[in-house]
Amino acid sequence: MKKLSDSELIVIREIFRRPSSTLNELAEILENAENRQVRKPNKAVDLRSVSKFKSVGNKKIREGLIKLATDFRLDLSLQADTPEEKKEEEEVNEILLRNGILKGFDFRSNAMVYLFFALKEQSILPWQAHKCRPQCETDCKSILGTLRSEHGLPSPNIQLEVLDLIDITIKEIVARET
Amino acid sequence: MSDLPHIVGSDIPPSPPDKPRIIRPSRNFLYKNYFLFLLTAAVFIIAMIIFLLFVNILIGSSRGPTVQQQLNDMYILMSVGFSVLWLVIFVIYGIGMYIYVKQMVFIVHGSEIVVKKGLINRTEKHVPYRTVTHISMRAGPFDRLFNIGTVEIQTAGGSSSSLESMAEEKLEGIIIYREVRDYILTQLRSFQRKELKETGSELDSQSFITVSKDDDLLKALQDIKTILSQRFQNLEDKLTTISNELKNQRKF
Incomplete structure (x- = not known):
């Protein structure tokens, strides 16, 4: 980019x-x-x-x-079915995109993939939603740590699993703008 | 693809998503339909102009200037009239097709595929994985022009002889159609594995019931045999006693 x-x-x-x-x-x-x-x-x-x-x-x-996201052939289509839910999802996606986050579904690995823009490195870090194992936990936590620090979010007080941490981070980012 | 950064965690199999996946046709599908409509209209108008020009030259030149003038007027009138008519049809078709594509939804569940489509008659078709015979993908020249493709799901209930029309359901206008096909295949295989496991355990329980029934029957037969053999033993004893008594009486 x-x-x-x-x-x-x-x-x-x-x-x-x-x-x-x-x-x-x-x-x-x-x-x-x-x-x-x-x-x-x-x-x-x-x-x-x-x-x-x-x-x-x-x-x-x-x-x-x-x-x-196009190069990775991710599916960026909305998953809501009703017009109200679709509108809500559109708003959330817009906020995330403004904050340098894009989420898409990878059909090949059957998992959600998040793309984060890291300001420090001026590059995009792709991360796939998965249950971490000891060998990848450090990498995953470091990516999420970068994301949280660049958005000025404090570290959570309790020990969270990486999947929960990403969920909370995204919710916090959206909540700050609404 | 080799220049793409590594996705962290991509080497670890993720847990399957519990929510069904909603797939919608791409905007390119709409553009493809508009393009095909305009192409048909253009071919029709050009053919009509060529025909009228031919009639004008062939008949008009032999019938004098008045007839030629009348034919010219008719020629212009018909050309403009047909062009306007096509334009009106295109506007109606365009609006209709826009609503049709917007309302088209494909939902991939863990056990079936649901296709919702229709403009006037809204249809909702459920294709259970149990009935799916095979899945194919198709990208015609116009599809490739607009970078889209179709995933076809064929079921055992196909009645037509033509392979193309045998497809029970079509997931049209998808950009990442190869990935969608692979995804459906994965879902289909995991469903089949699950079903096979369930059927296997059901068979096991059925055979267990049969075995236990056989055991009961055998036990009952053994009991009957024991009782009968006891009775026979008693009868034999009695017969021996009687025969001995008869022998003794004869001696005396």
């Missing part, structure tokens, strides 16, 4: 952490970011450019996720 520019990365990171951030707040953060290394000093950050960074950053992430 196309890499995010430094300014886009700062804006998107802030949106991931606090989805309700206003453009003014984003502009302020962009101005103060990393000792103004990103942008030239003494240059004011106007709201229009912040809005552009936001939309371009989101577009790059969205396109990257959908392209990878």
